[in-house]
Amino acid sequence: MICGGGVIGAAVAYYLAKRGVRGLIVEAEGIASGASGAAAGILTPPMLPDPRDPLGAMLRAGFDLHLELARTLPQESGLDYAFARTPRLWLAVSEAEERHGRRVAQTLRAAGAEGRWLTPPQVHDLCDWIDRPIRGALLGELAAQLDPHRFTHALIAAAERLGASTLTGRVTGLDRKGERLTGVRVDGRLIPTDTAVIAMGPWSSEAAAWLGSPVPVEPLKGQIVRVRPPRDLAPCGFSDANDDYAVPKLGGLVYLGTTEERVGFDVTPTAAARDRILRFGARFASVLEGAEVVEQTACLRPLSRDGLPIMGPAPGLAGAYVATGHGRKGLMLAPASGRALAELVVAGRASSIDLTAFAPGRFQNA
Secondary structure, eight states, X not given: OEEOOSHHHHHHHHHHHHTTOOOEEEESSOTTOSHHHHSOOEEOOOOSOOTTXXXXXXXXXXXXXXXXXXXXXXXXXXXXXXXXXXXXXXEEOSHHHHHHHHHHHHHHHHTTOOEEEXXXXXXXHHOTTOOSOXXXXXXXXXXXXXXXXXXHHHHHHHHHHTTOEEEEOOEEEEEEETTEEEEXXXXXXEEEOSOEEEOOGGGGGGHHHHHTSOOOEEEEEEEEEEEEOSSOOOSOEEEOTTOOEEEEOTTSOEEEEOOOBOOTTOOXXXXXXXXXXXXXXXXXXXXXXXXXXXXXXXXXXXXXXXXXXXXXXXXXXXXXEEEEOBGGGHHHHHHHHHHHHHHHHHHSSOSSSOOGGGOGGGGTTO
């Protein structure tokens, strides 16, 4: 059983199905009804990872698997999720940011990777709607974008074609016999199983009481504003040093975001966030000043206590696994996370990614 129908749970179900394991995905509201459906759907390839950063290898694997899935998943699922490769610029507005961007570009080139420093005129040639003063921009490997709602549904649909199934209901507990999982309770009803993956986003914290071990995740609220500019824009997105972004999407909208708010489970869009996000867009592109606001959304990403995903066997309960805490990187990390969890469930260890740094047991004595 996979408890949670977001992109992480969907990826676990997909990769389990590819290994011949028929999963039952339990979701309280609807597939991709939370952050997985409301995300911007942007995939920024990682720069050269710091070897001391345990996320580096997973981010690289996640992006590469997205490229692979773009070739196979639409046919496997029967769903197109609007995957596209597009340039993404990191804009510098201060002298310090320019120095940093130039150093990164040099480091990338020295390592044989893609990396260029663009002057303001070069930025304008590539992306003419960025017309406000900047000091330049870093251009790396081509980024990508997709429709996250349809992508999550595509993973589920492909898994269902291989025997997986879905159930609408709220997971309310786990049953055990000693230190062995024996079932999952859904709306109070017991469904026998000896294997379950807790992938309920920020709601995974509820499982701490069932598992008898900490699952320290909290909601990280993120708001996105979708605007319609007065003309079509070159398909080139950008971000700044604060990790805010502006990305033109298929259909003519531009997605602007995002916030990082620790306000519990409140998903109410706010005027303050909207205004800040709109100011960010207009800071770099005059065409976004006064653009029609089509929609503003808010979603909750699962943020772990130490900022790293929580992935692996639950301490003290054989057959129970945890897959949560991916923060703002859930969509990017989903394929690598799903593949690794499927390996762990089927073979007893993850062969594609070292999950040591993400083990749920790291919080036992914290």
